Amino acid sequence: MRIFGIAGWSGSGKTTLLTGLIPLIVRAGVTVSTVKHAHHAFDVDKPGKDSYRHREAGATEVMISSAARWALMHEHRGAPEPTLSDLIRNMTPVDLLLVEGFKHEGHEKLEVYRPSVGKPPLYREDSKVVAVASDAALADATVPVLPIDDLDAIARFILTHCGLAAR
Structure with missing residues (x-):
């Protein structure tokens, strides 16, 4: 299972x-989950709800x-x-497991960067940022910068980077 992150502020x-990316990746024949x-x-x-009452009563999990899905809720309980x-x-x-957030974890990731958010870019400090999707030109970027609204290009980048493009 390949793990790739989408990080940003x-x-x-x-x-x-x-x-927007998930349907494009699925259409490419790649199975996807997210965390x-x-x-x-x-x-x-x-x-x-009954499940809420179970948790409130002290159940850890x-x-x-149902016929459509299942979910597991786990209480940390300290x-x-x-x-x-x-x-x-x-x-x-x-x-492919796509990870949203967890920006300080050590997996490879694409940074979503918008200068208008007012936060510094992660790519300057995080060597695991392998590309940036942005709505601005980033002259100091040492990784590929993709237009944030070009979903096809971003999906292709992720699939190629993860070795899944041949599907």
């Missing part, structure tokens, strides 16, 4: 880019399943947040 457009880092406390469950490697061990193998 909050508000740079990572999710928008990723949701996304959330910076805030989040909940996929809703108060009043609650799995909910344990440290798992690393990206810990999380990946729980994923079913696919051709």
Whole structure:
């Protein structure tokens, strides 16, 4: 399973880019899964639902399943947040695992960079940034810079970089 990241500061457009890339990569015959880092406390469950009640009662894990999908919720219950490697061990193998966020982890990644966000680019400090998708010209970039709105070019770059373009 190849692992490739989409990184950048909050508000740079990572999710928008990723949701545009996934269908292009799938059309290329590549199976894809994603893992996304959330910076805030989040909940996929809703108060009043049985699964919510199970967790609130103290269950460490609650799995909910239907004919369409299943989901596993795991409560840390005071344990440290798992690393990206810990999380990946729980994923079913696919051709390409796209990682959104986790910008400080050691996997190769494409940075989504918009100067208007007001944050410094990651590519200057992170040797794992192998390309940048941006809405600006970046004269100091030492990696390929792709137009942020050219989804085809970005998808081709990722597939080629990950050795999956021949599919």
